Amino acid sequence: MKVLYIGDFIKGNGPSTVDINIRDSIQNSNQVNQVEFLQSTTKLSFIVLKKIFNVDAVHVSGVSFLGMLFMIFSRLCGKKAFMTMHGSLAIESRFRKISLYRRIFEFVQQKCANKIMPVSKLLAEKAKINKKVVVIPNGFNYMDNLSISKNNNLITLIGGGRKEKRHLDICEVIQKINDEHSLNIKVNLFGENGIDSNKINSFSFVKDFGFCDKNIVFESLSESKFFIQYSDxxxxxxxxxxAINYQCYIITSNLVGINDFISKSNSYMVVDNKLQLEKAILLQYNNKEREMIDNDLLTWEQVTNKYMKCWEEV
Incomplete structure (x- = not known):
């Protein structure tokens, strides 16, 4: 089967990380001639549209006008159409303004797809996608021999001041812990400004790096005892x-998709309110011996094989 994979191959964060890793895995396999890759922001032309006649299926990663158009044409031409769901614009619209046209693109792609591949069961449930679903998680590049030097008082947060990340809630809890237990816990914050940025930066223990090179984020993770993902x-x-690679103690909310693939322990705790968050931070702060975090995460090669198996079976 010949597949046209439309995604984001410009190095960055989020979906592009996924698409680049899948592309690299396929190009390093014996299936390299079976998949053609097309950047989702490619300018539409007749030459680009002609690609539909040279493939048996179209796979679209994320939401894009080009992806929607190719999925429509693939179904009109009697070919298969697939879609990776990295997230849901319907869900994101609860936290920030999403253009109507992008919501329409997502809706049309979902209707055209023979199979939809959300990255977690949680996403499928929250987006109410219960048909045509094959859950395929993101991959995990395990790295060893990393330079790690932990500071018991340091926490890394990623996601800036976006309200849905609930970093303001975390900072309020840390302020309470520092005051009541005479501690000196500090926070390195990375990511874009948002609704909560000003309030977060009013805390003296917060150092806001904003957007910066990924290596600076990794340096912070290598020094941090904690990583917290308390997202809504x-x-x-x-x-x-x-954070697993950098041997952090990890706390997440119960609304984080990767939790399905990781075993809970004192080193990996899942909470659903601020009181539980406070207790988890204190427990991990006083824990001197980190347990290994057991997980069922897949390598990018395994993830790629799941995609290719799905393409062949439909």
């Missing part, structure tokens, strides 16, 4: 996988 909703969270 997180379809997967590649940042949690990075």
């Amino acid at each position: 909703f997180e379809s997967f969270s590649l940042a949690v996988a990075d």
